[in-house]
Amino acid sequence: MVKNMLPDTAILIVAAGVGERLGGGIPKQYRPLGRIPVIRRTIQAMLAAKAGPLWVVIHPDHRALYEQAGGDLPVAGVIEGGATRQESVRNGLRALAGNPPRHILIHDAARPFISAALVARLLGELAQGAAGIIPALPVTETLKRVERNQVNTTIPRETTVAAQTPQAFDYALLSAAHTAYAGQGLSDDAALMENAGHTVRWIAGERENIKLTTAEDWAMAEKIAAGGEVRTGFGYDVHRLIPSSGGMIRLGGVDIPHTHRLEGHSDADVLLHALVDAMLGALGEGDIGQHFPPSEARWKGVDSAVFVAEACRLMAIKQAQLLHADLTIICEAPKIGPHREAMRARVAHLLGAEENRINIKATTTEGLGFAGRREGIAAQAVVTLRAYYS
Ligand code: MG
Numbered sequence: 001m002v003k004n005m006l007p008d009t010a011i012l013i014v015a016a017g018v019g020e021r022l023g024g025g026i027p028k029q030y031r032p033l034g035r036i037p038v039i040r041r042t043i044q045a046m047l048a049a050k051a052g053p054l055w056v057v058i059h060p061d062h063r064a065l066y067e068q069a070g071g072d073l074p075v076a077g078v079i080e081g082g083a084t085r086q087e088s089v090r091n092g093l094r095a096l097a098g099n100p101p102r103h104i105l106i107h108d109a110a111r112p113f114i115s116a117a118l119v120a121r122l123l124g125e126l127a128q129g130a131a132g133i134i135p136a137l138p139v140t141e142t143l144k145r146v147e148r149n150q151v152n153t154t155i156p157r158e159t160t161v162a163a164q165t166p167q168a169f170d171y172a173l174l175s176a177a178h179t180a181y182a183g184q185g186l187s188d189d190a191a192l193m194e195n196a197g198h199t200v201r202w203i204a205g206e207r208e209n210i211k212l213t214t215a216e217d218w219a220m221a222e223k224i225a226a227g228g229e230v231r232t233g234f235g236y237d238v239h240r241l242i243p244s245s246g247g248m249i250r251l252g253g254v255d256i257p258h259t260h261r262l263e264g265h266s267d268a269d270v271l272l273h274a275l276v277d278a279m280l281g282a283l284g285e286g287d288i289g290q291h292f293p294p295s296e297a298r299w300k301g302v303d304s305a306v307f308v309a310e311a312c313r314l315m316a317i318k319q320a321q322l323l324h325a326d327l328t329i330i331c332e333a334p335k336i337g338p339h340r341e342a343m344r345a346r347v348a349h350l351l352g353a354e355e356n357r358i359n360i361k362a363t364t365t366e367g368l369g370f371a372g373r374r375e376g377i378a379a380q381a382v383v384t385l386r387a388y389y390s
Contacts, residue, residue: 009052009123010101010171015039015066015109016059016081016088022218029109030065034225036319037069038212041112041225044073044319046166049119051105057081057092072316084185086192090178093171100171106189107166110212113224114166118206122168125203132169132193135205136161163188164205173198228386230323233281235274235381237288239264241374249377251329251336252343252360253305253350258334262377265294269304271329271379275347276304278325278383279311283318308350320387322353328361330371330378336362 015029022028029039039056046054053076058066060080079095081088089106096104103126107114118135125133139162143155167189174189177196186192190200212221239262241249247261252271262268276288285291292299292307315322325347329336336343340360348355365372 007052007099007101009103009105009126010076010096011046011051011054011105011107011166012079012089012092012096013039013042013046013054013056013107013109014081014085014088014092015042016057016062017085017110018059018061022212022215026065027059027062028212030062030069033112033212033218033221035321036225038112039066039109040070040073041319042107042109042114043070043075044317045112045114045116046107046119047074049114049116051119051123052101055079055092055095056109057088086178086182086184086186089189090182093175093178096171097175100175102171103168104171104174105166105168106174108211111165111209112212112221113206113208113210115206115209118209119166121203122166125201126168126170130168130170130201131173131198132167132190132200134167134188134190134200134202135164135209136202137164137205137207161202162205163190163202164209164211169193228319230384230386231282231284231320233278233283233383233385235277235279235281235383236378237270237273237277238370238376238378239268239270239273240376249334250304251339251377251379252327253346254339254342256334256339260374266292266299266302266307267304270377271327271343271381272304272308272347272350274379274381275325275327275383276307276311278381279308279315279322279385282383282385283311283314283320283387285311285314305350312351315385318387320385322351322357323384323386324357324359324382325351325353325384326359326361326382328363328380330363330365330380332364332367332372332374336360 018027024031030037055077056075057079079092082091139157139160143157144151145153177192181192181195193200241260242263244261247258248255249258249262250267250269343360344355344358348358370376371378
């Protein structure tokens, strides 16, 4: 093992801006877009691209905002930015100087729809030795040079592109350029490399990789965020009933007095187990037995709410939002009706969802089969969610 081995590529997400003109009384990068803060979307998208360790440059006054929006995300570190974007990037580059990466990707927090495919293309160019490479879009509109409300000349669009981020560079060259051209208030990092005389090339950016600047951008972003994929998962579970005077069974996180108890390694909450399996199914994350093996002592007698919390954590990683959960209990007894609303409230609470997204049903099997003979209780769950990154 080489000590202090240089990471090949590091990522800086620049999030130190204070602009609040998109509303909500908070800087735009912390504003929720479809319930998820913009900065959280951006970090998760970058993490999903698996390009390397990721640092976030934030405004010194935004610690609490950052903690709330993304404090739980597996970033390598948080760095305090400066008064301008250029200064913030420079602070970020300096913070990595002790263990410098070979390449650096610099990305604006206000571009939450960065795709793993675009990051991969940038990394491919770096691997071939490019000093600097940026994504950009050819300009399709005719460009005019204007003065107040008067159009003066037409700029040939064949020689014009609109630059995006992430911008990818040789770390040492970009750091030197930031030192040489400090304090110039340049609006992107490619400009510093251009000033330093390095060749910067461009590849095709992506239309969806918009920078949230205006109210119009925000409206478009809400449309993009409402996209994603809708997925459905199904769960089924059975637990055995054992006679137990003064017994108690737990269904949907609610304790119900009964003549029997449910047998199981955990608290045997058959309904929550079916729910967790449906959530894992929709996420493509296997089943409850893989995540919480009954062979492990630590799950003995555990409140199944713990399993739901872990499934919620996996959902958060994939930026998945629960759209609906439809849960069915199959038993002759106890009567579910009197407990239905309590279960609905409890499940909604565990999922952090509105109660109108949760449905609890119950049925008997007309005395047929194991449920009909009161040997056990079965539960089914169907979960529908919207996911952005898989
Ligand atoms: Mg079970």
